[in-house]
Amino acid sequence: xTRAWIKTGRLVLVAWCSALAACSSFDAQWRxxxxxxxxxxxxxxxxxxxxxxxxxxxxxEGGRLRAVLVPDAAGSLRATFRANWKLFTSDYTLVLTxxxxxxxxxxxxxxxAIFGGTYRYTARIGGGQFTARYDSIxxxxxxxxxxxxxxxxxxxxxxxx
Numbered sequence: 001x002t003r004a005w006i007k008t009g010r011l012v013l014v015a016w017c018s019a020l021a022a023c024s025s026f027d028a029q030w031r032x033x034x035x036x037x038x039x040x041x042x043x044x045x046x047x048x049x050x051x052x053x054x055x056x057x058x059x060x061e062g063g064r065l066r067a068v069l070v071p072d073a074a075g076s077l078r079a080t081f082r083a084n085w086k087l088f089t090s091d092y093t094l095v096l097t098x099x100x101x102x103x104x105x106x107x108x109x110x111x112x113a114i115f116g117g118t119y120r121y122t123a124r125i126g127g128g129q130f131t132a133r134y135d136s137i138x139x140x141x142x143x144x145x146x147x148x149x150x151x152x153x154x155x156x157x158x159x160x161x
Contacts, residue, residue, distance in 0.1 A: 049083055119134050
């Protein structure tokens, strides 16, 4: 085996293990936010991402996108995303910091250079809508998500009988 194949195999193994850890983390956050009815709290969002740089036979590339946003005391949001593209799923977290304008945020996320390096985000959140633009060396595009309602606990209440 050549050194290149060994290095590629190690990278695939690291990516696979990271993906497994990220999946369980995102799933736990999603479930916790689903029933969290008090503020400040995690908020679930669902929608799509669309690449404006890459297009497939049917139009722009894109896929399902879900997010859990958790506010902090300084007004920033920890955003954990799960993006789907074809058969692939990717989870990542970034901090969205307020720009000073109401409901507007920005943030960055680092990926290996082979996947585009630094991704920069500008976002607008309000009225149950979360829209964002992203760009990197490799790709650019948009996010369009809507806020999901908290799921009410459907267990029967006991009347003390």
